[in-house]
Amino acid sequence: MTQAIDRLAGSSTLSQKTFTALQCKECGEQYGLGAKHVCEDVCFGPLEVAYDYDAIKRQVSRATIEAGPHSIWRYKAFLPVETDTPIDVGTGMTPLVKANRLARQLGLKNLYIKNDAVNMPTLSFKDRVVSVALSRAKELGFGTVSCASTGNLANSTAAIAAHAGLECCVFIPADLEAGKILGTLIYNPTLMAVKGNYDQVNRLCSEVANTHGWGFVNINLRPYYSEGSKTLGFEVAEQLGWELPDHIVAPLASGSLFTKIYKGFNEFVKTGLVEDKAVRFSGAQAEGCSPISQAFKEGRDFITPVKPNTIAKSIAIGNPADGMYALEVARKTNGHIEDVTDAEIIDGMKLLAETEGIFTETAGGTTVAVLKKLVEAGKINPDEKTVVFITGNGLKTTESIQSHIGEPFTIEPKLDSFERAWERANTLNRLEWQQTQV
Numbered sequence: 001m002t003q004a005i006d007r008l009a010g011s012s013t014l015s016q017k018t019f020t021a022l023q024c025k026e027c028g029e030q031y032g033l034g035a036k037h038v039c040e041d042v043c044f045g046p047l048e049v050a051y052d053y054d055a056i057k058r059q060v061s062r063a064t065i066e067a068g069p070h071s072i073w074r075y076k077a078f079l080p081v082e083t084d085t086p087i088d089v090g091t092g093m094t095p096l097v098k099a100n101r102l103a104r105q106l107g108l109k110n111l112y113i114k115n116d117a118v119n120m121p122t123l124s125f126k127d128r129v130v131s132v133a134l135s136r137a138k139e140l141g142f143g144t145v146s147c148a149s150t151g152n153l154a155n156s157t158a159a160i161a162a163h164a165g166l167e168c169c170v171f172i173p174a175d176l177e178a179g180k181i182l183g184t185l186i187y188n189p190t191l192m193a194v195k196g197n198y199d200q201v202n203r204l205c206s207e208v209a210n211t212h213g214w215g216f217v218n219i220n221l222r223p224y225y226s227e228g229s230k231t232l233g234f235e236v237a238e239q240l241g242w243e244l245p246d247h248i249v250a251p252l253a254s255g256s257l258f259t260k261i262y263k264g265f266n267e268f269v270k271t272g273l274v275e276d277k278a279v280r281f282s283g284a285q286a287e288g289c290s291p292i293s294q295a296f297k298e299g300r301d302f303i304t305p306v307k308p309n310t311i312a313k314s315i316a317i318g319n320p321a322d323g324m325y326a327l328e329v330a331r332k333t334n335g336h337i338e339d340v341t342d343a344e345i346i347d348g349m350k351l352l353a354e355t356e357g358i359f360t361e362t363a364g365g366t367t368v369a370v371l372k373k374l375v376e377a378g379k380i381n382p383d384e385k386t387v388v389f390i391t392g393n394g395l396k397t398t399e400s401i402q403s404h405i406g407e408p409f410t411i412e413p414k415l416d417s418f419e420r421a422w423e424r425a426n427t428l429n430r431l432e433w434q435q436t437q438v
C-alpha cells in the first residue's frame, strides 16, 4: 500500500521522458530508441543511452528522490524507461554497511560494504539490470525475453519475467552451480544449458536474437539493461549522505557494472545532486579469468580473450564486452585492477562472513580478496572512504565452499554428550586461536 502511494507520488513529478537517443560510444552516431546495441551504420561500436540532463535537473532534487519508492525506481529520471509503472519487485536500496570489523582486520579506517547479496528478488545485483531491461522490453512490445547468463542473470530474468507475465527462455553454460540452475528452474522458464563456456553461449544467443526476434536483456536490450547498474552508484551516494566515496572496489565480468557506477556518479555531479570529487575505481577479477587485469598490469591498450577456469563462474567472461572501457576508468581515476587465486577467493568469502556476517558467493569472495591484496600492496590509503560492492549471495555457490568450512558436532540428546562435545569444541577453538597468535 505505501509502495503504491509512493509510486503515485513519484509519477506526478517524474512523468516526462528524459532519455533521448541511443548513441555510439565510439563515434557518437545517434540511433532511435529501439532494441539495438551496435552502431551498425558506422563503426560497430556499442550503443549507450543518452539523456537530456537539463530536463533531469528540472525534474529531480534530493527531496524528490528521497520521497520516491524504496527501490531503484526512485532514480527513474536517470533510467531509460517511459512508463510510470515500471516493473517494481523491490529491487535496489540494499544496505550500505559500515564494515568496522573487516576494516580493522585489514588495517583500514573507513570501509563500507554495499550489500547486493540481499537484493530482491533473486539475491544478486543482476535484479537491477533486469528490472530496467524488462520494463523497457515490455514497452517495446516484446512478448518473449531471454539472456546469455553466467548464472545470476538467468535467475533474475526468469523471476522478473514471471512477475511481469513475459515468456522466458534463458541460456547458461551447462556446468553452472546447482543453486544457480535450481534458482532459475523454479520460475519455470525454458532453460537451455549449453555445452560450452559463457562466451560460446553469448555467441549462440546473438544468432538466436537475429532469428527469433526476442528481447535479449544483455544483447539487443543491452543499452537499457546496463543502465540499471548505475543505481548502485546512485544508492551509495545517497546512502553516504549525498556524497561520493574516495575509492570503490567492484568485480569485473564484462566490465559493464564497473563503468556504469562511474557513469552514475558523474550523472549525480552533472545534475547537482552531489559535489564533484575524484573517486578512484579499482576492479576485481579471478586469476582463472582475468583478461582485464592482465591488460591493466601489462599496460596494454587491448584485451586478449582467455578461456575461463575458476570457481568464480558468475564473473567468468573470457571476452569482456566492456573490458576496454573498464580499463580506461581504472586508469583515468588512478585505481587498480587486480586478480586473485581460487584459494584466495575462498578465504575472501570466509573473511567477509566471519567479520561482517555476510555470506557472499565466489564473486564477492573475489572482490574482498582483491581489496585485501590492494591494501597489502599499499594501493588503498587507510583513510580513504572505500566502498566494496558485494554483488551476489553465497547460498547459490555452496559447492565452492563446502569442503572449506567446519562441520557440526553431532551429539545425542543428552547433557553429558553435549558437555563432551563442548569441551572438544573449546579445545579446537583454543588451538585455532593459538595458531592465529603465532
Ligand SMILES: *Cc1c(COP(=O)(O)O)cnc(C)c1O
Pocket (backbone or CB within 6 Å): 124, 125, 126, 152, 153, 251, 252, 253, 254, 255, 256, 257, 258, 314, 315, 361, 363, 364, 391, 392
Ligand atoms: C554479472 C555479475 C557481475 C558483473 O557483471 P558485469 O558483466 O561486469 O556487469 C558481478 N557480480 C556478480 C555476482 C554477477 O552475477
Ligand SMILES: [Zn+2]
Pocket (backbone or CB within 6 Å): 024, 025, 026, 027, 028, 029, 039, 042, 043, 044, 045
Ligand atoms: Zn559508431
